[in-house]
Amino acid sequence: MIRVLIADDQALIRIGLRVLIETEDDLEVVGEATDGKETLELARRLRPDVVLMDIQMPGIDGLAALRDIVADPVLTTTRVIMLTTFQIDEYIFTALRDGASSFLVKDAEPDEVLRAIRVVAEGGSLLSPSVTRRVIGEFARRVPVGPHRRLSGLTEREREIVGLVSEGLSNDEIAAHLVVSPATVRTHVGRAMVKLGARDRAQLVVIAYQSGLVR
Structure with a gap:
C-alpha cells in the first residue's frame, strides 16, 4: 500500500485528490495539511511514501517544507511531488533542484496523477521529455552553476x-x-x-x- 500525504491550502483541491486516491486499492491517504509547517509535522509523524504538496501555501511554503523533508534523516524514503497551477512556474526548477521527485499541474488528468504517485513511490521520477526541456532546461540555463x-x-x-x-x-x-x-x-x-x-x-x-x- 502506497501511503500519501496531501498538502494544499485549498480544501477543494485536497478533497478532489483524496477522492481520486482512495478509489485505488493500492493507494491510501494518511493525512492532509494546509501549510508547510503542518506538512512537516505530519510527515514526521506519519512517514508517508509520497507527499503531494502545493508550491505556494501560507506561512511556511511548499519549497521550505520540501527542503526540511529532504534534509530530515527520518524521511529519507519519503518522496515529494509538487503541485503547481502553471506548467511553466519559476519555482518548479528550484523544487526539482532541492529534491522534489516530480511535479504536477493541478488540472492534470486523474490517470496522470495516479501514475505519478506510483512511479515516484517506486523511486522513479515522472518527467516527460517536453517537461524536461521546457522547465529544467529553461531555468537551469538561466542560472548556470x-x-x-x-x-x-x-x-x-x-x-x-x-x-x-x-x-x-x-x-x-x-x-x-x-x-x-x-x-x-x-x-x-x-x-x-x-x-x-x-x-x-x-x-x-x-x-x-x-x-x-x-x-
Whole structure:
C-alpha cells in the first residue's frame, strides 16, 4: 500500500485528490495539511511514501517544507511531488533542484496523477521529455552553476547515460538506444546517482543540465 500525504491550502483541491486516491486499492491517504509547517509535522509523524504538496501555501511554503523533508534523516524514503497551477512556474526548477521527485499541474488528468504517485513511490521520477526541456532546461540555463564538483568521477558511459536520462528516456529506451540490457542501464544510473549525490532521477536531470551534459 502506497501511503500519501496531501498538502494544499485549498480544501477543494485536497478533497478532489483524496477522492481520486482512495478509489485505488493500492493507494491510501494518511493525512492532509494546509501549510508547510503542518506538512512537516505530519510527515514526521506519519512517514508517508509520497507527499503531494502545493508550491505556494501560507506561512511556511511548499519549497521550505520540501527542503526540511529532504534534509530530515527520518524521511529519507519519503518522496515529494509538487503541485503547481502553471506548467511553466519559476519555482518548479528550484523544487526539482532541492529534491522534489516530480511535479504536477493541478488540472492534470486523474490517470496522470495516479501514475505519478506510483512511479515516484517506486523511486522513479515522472518527467516527460517536453517537461524536461521546457522547465529544467529553461531555468537551469538561466542560472548556470557550471560542472558538478564530482562530475569528473563519472565514466564516459555513465556520462552518456545521464545525458540520455536527462532527455526524458526511460531505462528501457536507453537500453535499446545503446544496445545493452535494462539492468546494465539501471546499474549505471544508480552509480551515477551515488557519485553525484542525487536523491533520485529528477535531481540527476538537474545536475546534468547545469553541468552541460545536455545541449
